[in-house]
Amino acid sequence: MSQPNRFAASVPPEFANPLIDRTRPIRFTVNGMRVEGYDGDTVLSALLANGVVSAGTQSGFGVALDEWSAPPVIVAGAPAQMPMALCPAVDGAAFHTVAASKAAAPFRRLLARGRDSLGHDLDAPRVPGSWIDAEPDETRHTDVLIVGGGVAGMAAALEAARGGSQVTLVERNMVPGGMAVFFGKTDGETPPEEITASLAAEIAAHPAITVLVRAEVFDLSDGVARVVQVVRENSRPRPRVLTIGFSGAVLATGAEERLPIFPGNRLPGVVAAGFAWRMARQYGIWPGETFHLHTATNAGYRLAILGSESGKTVLRATDPRPDPRTRFIEFCKAYGFRLGWGTAIASARPERSRLVIGLDEHQFGTDANEPVKAHALIVSGGWQPVIGPWLLAGGTASWDAARGQLMGEGTSDRVVLAGSVTGIAGTTGCIESGKASIGQLRDGKRRAVADPRIDEIHESRDGEFSVRAPASHGLPPAWLGPSRRAAMTEPPQRGIATLLPRRPGQEVDIRAADVADISGAIAGGTIAPRDAPSYSAQWHILPQAFKAPAPPAVPTHSAPGLPGYLKGRFGLSQAQWRLEPDGARAFEPGCLIFINTDETHPANTIGTIVSCTSTDCIALMARTEFGAGDIVYVRDGTACTPARLRGKV
Numbered sequence: 328m329s330q331p332n333r334f335a336a337s338v339p340p341e342f343a344n345p346l347i348d349r350t351r352p353i354r355f356t357v358n359g360m361r362v363e364g365y366d367g368d369t370v371l372s373a374l375l376a377n378g379v380v381s382a383g384t385q386s387g388f389g390v391a392l393d394e395w396s397a398p399p400v401i402v403a404g405a406p407a408q409m410p411m412a413l414c415p416a417v418d419g420a421a422f423h424t425v426a427a428s429k430a431a432a433p434f435r436r437l438l439a440r441g442r443d444s445l446g447h448d449l450d451a452p453r454v455p456g457s458w459i460d461a462e463p464d465e466t467r468h469t470d471v472l473i474v475g476g477g478v479a480g481m482a483a484a485l486e487a488a489r490g491g492s493q494v495t496l497v498e499r500n501m502v503p504g505g506m507a508v509f510f511g512k513t514d515g516e517t518p519p520e521e522i523t524a525s526l527a528a529e530i531a532a533h534p535a536i537t538v539l540v541r542a543e544v545f546d547l548s549d550g551v552a553r554v555v556q557v558v559r560e561n562s563r564p565r566p567r568v569l570t571i572g573f574s575g576a577v578l579a580t581g582a583e584e585r586l587p588i589f590p591g592n593r594l595p596g597v598v599a600a601g602f603a604w605r606m607a608r609q610y611g612i613w614p615g616e617t618f619h620l621h622t623a624t625n626a627g628y629r630l631a632i633l634g635s636e637s638g639k640t641v642l643r644a645t646d647p648r649p650d651p652r653t654r655f656i657e658f659c660k661a662y663g664f665r666l667g668w669g670t671a672i673a674s675a676r677p678e679r680s681r682l683v684i685g686l687d688e689h690q691f692g693t694d695a696n697e698p699v700k701a702h703a704l705i706v707s708g709g710w711q712p713v714i715g716p717w718l719l720a721g722g723t724a725s726w727d728a729a730r731g732q733l734m735g736e737g738t739s740d741r742v743v744l745a746g747s748v749t750g751i752a753g754t755t756g757c758i759e760s761g762k763a764s765i766g767q768l769r770d771g772k773r774r775a776v777a778d779p780r781i782d783e784i785h786e787s788r789d790g791e792f793s794v795r796a797p798a799s800h801g802l803p804p805a806w807l808g809p810s811r812r813a814a815m816t817e818p819p820q821r822g823i824a825t826l827l828p829r830r831p832g833q834e835v836d837i838r839a840a841d842v843a844d845i846s847g848a849i850a851g852g853t854i855a856p857r858d859a860p861s862y863s864a865q866w867h868i869l870p871q872a873f874k875a876p877a878p879p880a881v882p883t884h885s886a887p888g889l890p891g892y893l894k895g896r897f898g899l900s901q902a903q904w905r906l907e908p909d910g911a912r913a914f915e916p917g918c919l920i921f922i923n924t925d926e927t928h929p930a931n932t933i934g935t936i937v938s939c940t941s942t943d944c945i946a947l948m949a950r951t952e953f954g955a956g957d958i959v960y961v962r963d964g965t966a967c968t969p970a971r972l973r974g975k976v
Contacts, residue, residue, distance in 0.1 A: 428446055
């Protein structure tokens with residue numbers, strides 16, 4: 328394959344020093360498909376460079392290939408799975424993706440794989456990466472664990488090391504630095520490139536700091552972190568699972584981009600601005616020759632400028648805010664870009680190699696002229712703090728209506744937050760927050776941190792979470808979050824359309840949910856904001872069934888006291904039943920119940936565990952023909968356990 332999405336012309340200085348080495352080309356295969364790349368590529372970046380932009384199909388439509396949808400990979404001859412985004416591409420290697428493929432039309436699937444898709448069946452039940460269940464390759468201890476290598480994480484690591492602590496910093500990318508450069512600099516401020524380079528150099532030179540790159544924390548509790556890192560061993564990539572005990576931990580996990588909700592928001596070609604920027608800066612990749620930019624953030628406008636300076640064509644830039652103000656807009660005006668305020672994305676749909684992007688001037692309640700046809704739709708919908716590790720560590724969450732974000736709340740033993748995960752926006756504020764977090768670990772006292780910002784007269788605040796439900800049938804799903812666990816409902820069908828079968832995959836369960844999915848579900852009205860703490864605690868869990876200790880008892884909900892997101896979950900006639908699991912087993916709340924051992928898809932569940940101990944197990948179930956004494960099956964991860972119905976509660 329060629330590399331149509333790789334920069335070929337001159338690029339702006341911000342993209343001029345990628346991690347790849349263009350003097351060292353490599354070739355490898357993925358599922359038998361030949362892929363070209365350069366030393367320094369990941370498997371994911373090389374696929375995107377080669378024009379493979381779809382992970383497969385879900386609910387009848389393609390899904391963009393990115394960090395959210397990329398399946399795990401294995402190397403031929405080695406069964407251990409690795410996250411695709413962390414796995415380095417290696418010359419001559421034969422990689423295979425680990426995901427279900429479409430069973431029908433194999434010839435058509437083969438052709439699709441040869442063009443732009445991995446061809447996976449994304450409606451199939453999801454199975455977590457095998458590293459979650461793996462025994463550790465190494466166990467170690469550190470005084471202070473830093474999760475996240477942005478400016479806050481780097482500042483925290485240096486502050487702890489200068490105080491005499493041994494520090495381990497875990498960073499997902501190949502190099503620390505985070506997203507500070509993405510936001511640009513303000514007048515009188517040191518350029519973020521210089522700040523990150525200086526911090527990284529100090530860390531590299533400090534003997535008390537160990538940096539783990541291409542690594543991510545997937546579990547965090549009881550003073551122990553579990554980490555998966557992809558390393559090279561004898562020129563072959565392999566996963567390494569580490570168990571790291573710590574005396575204190577700083578979660579400088581940053582913020583991830585919110586996905587605006589509109590029909591078609593996960594189609595191939597729809598790219599989050601932050602992800603587009605990282606691919607361009609680190610790997611010299613851009614999604615197509617023409618693009619439409621839709622941004623509710625000031626920094627998002629930088630993508631229009633950087634894309635244009637890289638030889639790409641900006642067809643239009645729109646903003647849902649009615650009167651945005653930022654210096655970056657003035658730069659866009661100087662470039663002559665076509666701009667539009669008070670405009671929402673009504674829908675996106677595929678048309679050959681392009682997207683047809685419908686616009687809605689929602690400020691005036693009218694459709695906006697002709698749709699835009701572009702190779703890519705780059706979206707910047709604001710930011711959601713990455714509080715997943717905080718929830719795993721025992722912290723809580725609440726919905727901040729003013730920010731439109733799910734924020735970390737409460738306290739967690741030996742774990743503190745720092746940087747943009749706390750809502751701080753500026754580079755200077757993030758650095759000070761990182762330093763302050765070490766003081767908080769030492770004495771338990773939170774420090775006030777200044778976060779200077781430009782006056783709103785000159786720089787508008789980010790816009791509200793954008794939500795646009797489908798206005799008609801036949802449109803691609805409007806997914807509530809990037810991992811596609813639930814979508815906005817379509818309007819009721821009328822007339823003869825009610826006799827036609829529904830498109831599969833529209834009723835999707837939001838369990839073991841990512842924070843971005845929960846945030847989107849709240850913004851989309853699926854979850855009430857008041858239920859954010861209980862929902863996050865119950866459903867943002869590590870998707871595994873491997874922990875030996877039985878979970879603590881959870882108070883039984885009476886029917887009127889069920890959380891809002893379970894009311895009507897199984898119809899108006901749903902009821903709570905007392906179960907007797909085989910072997911007196913206790914289940915995690917949220918485990919699904921099926922009529923037999925063959926069923927696995929959440930859409931076919933007949934109930935869910937509400938609370939369960941070794942002596943009492945309560946389930947919420949749909950009305951069925953089952954009665955007291957009948958057997959149902961509880962699926963906990965990959966295990967399926969029979970349980971007898973004892974009677975209604």
